[in-house]
Amino acid sequence: DQQVKQNSPSLSVQEGRISILNCDYTNSMFDYFLWYKKYPAEGPTFLISISSIKDKNEDGRFTVFLNKSAKHLSLHIVPSQPGDSAVYFCAATANAGGTSYGKLTFGQGTILTVHP
């Protein structure tokens, strides 16, 4: 039962253009969402997050949008750079009694390739 889904295994974008990575979830209990970036042979690193009480969070070139009614979030990267080429994972977590924020449910990942 995949509670967090990234339906696009890969995305190819030209340098300078916008990259849009999508993520859908099914569990209504999720109240915090995160994006992680992973380079080969390294662990994932945190990129940006959003609480369920917001619909947008921005950090430099990265913006995450949350549509709770559609159970959908997206990561926008503008402008895209070759160094952004990596696997991007969407993750979700739920604060059940204040003890569950340590558990993340991840999507399958999207491989982003930014061409110079």
Place this chain on the structure above:
Amino acid sequence: NAGVTQTPKFHILKTGQSMTLQCAQDMNHGYMSWYRQDPGMGLRLIYYSAAAGTTDKEVPNGYNVSRLNTEDFPLRLVSAAPSQTSVYLCASSYSKPPGLAGVPYEQYFGPGTRLTVT
């Protein structure tokens, strides 16, 4: 700070053998977790510990953990099977302080152990 360290980086195991994957963090984090990463599946949570002395199993069989102190969270494969071929990632984060509502802390991941079971 070294952050989250994992050893070994790579290992090949025969079916039925046992092995312990090591994970350590030096950030005084309460939460520690083990995930496995498989192609097309993303990262899946295997075991979780909210603090030293407590563990919470997320998958039914084949793995065991201990959390004797804050720093170390070793993962043991009891009798390895080919289905356990994967990249294993250890993560840690601060526990949410009691009484405070709000955002979860960032999880820090180790570089991973690539395990092949033949």
